[in-house]
Amino acid sequence: MRVPNGFYTDGQGRVRPINGKKGRGGFVAAAGATALAVTAVTGGGGATGGVSSVAGEQVTARVGSAKQAARDGRSDKAWQRMRLRVREQRSPDHRLDCIVHSFGQVQEFFVGHRCRSLTRTVIPLADEQGGTAVVSVAWVRTGSTRDARALNRLDRRDGTGDIRALGSSVLAARGVSFTGEHYESTAKGTLFVRAEAAPMSGNLPPALLDGMAEVAVLLPRP
Incomplete structure (x- = not known):
């Protein structure tokens, strides 16, 4: 609908009269109308909120696709789908003693429960803008399915200690x-896996860091 002279459309789409006289006052009113129109387009918070929402949806879609690649054992493809590049990565570390490489209640758990093996790795990642992060992953082969589930429950609780990152x-x-x-863990059979991401440089969105951990916990043990 065409707005008649002397009126403007507010943020709710209602046609309202421009108050005040023409001239300087008229320019002020027109500026206000323009601001209202911009507000209506951007949803009341400028363009930032809309852009953030779209970016978040894109990250979610990438994570979903990357998870499937990780489940299929395709580590390189998983990070590619996240639009992340793996920088120089350390060789994985294989141990038999979980007690030495843990602390807190998690360490106490290993005192009373068998740890058949521990594999740790650190994956350095970079995004398309040059921001960097590192993901620590630990695979623990426990003595039983019950132990793996119990360790998963314990590790998910705040303040219970941890397995030290490589x-x-x-x-x-x-x-x-x-x-x-930015943490995720899982227990499958006798295997417990935990992954945690930490930023290093740049301005990586929290959703992307969360996604790194969610994908890493599904990667095959090296």
Whole structure:
């Protein structure tokens, strides 16, 4: 509908009169009408909210596709679908003693429950804008399915300790901190897997860091 002279359309699509006289006052009213129109287009919060929503949906779609590749054992394809590049990666570390490489209640768990093997790796990743992050992954082969599930429940609780990341002291010296914010774990049979992402540089969105952990926990054990 064409808006007649002397009126404007507000943010709710209603036609309202422009108050005040023409001239300077008229320009102020027109500017206000323009601002209202912009508000209507952007949803009341400028363009940022809309862009963030679209970006979040794109990350979610990438994560879903990457998870399938990870389940299929295609690690490289999984990160490609996330639009992430794997930088130089350390060789995985294979151990038989989980007690030495854990702390807190998680360590106490291993004192009373068999740990058949521990494999740890760290995956350094970079996004398309040059932002970097690192994902720590640990695979624990427990003595039973019940133990794997119990360890998963314990590790998911805040403040219960952890399995130390491979090269954790070196990463800490570079300012990398694993806070448990971007974390995922799973138990399948006698295998417990935990993955945690931590930012290194750039402005990586939290959804992307969460997705890194969600994909990494599905990767095959190296």
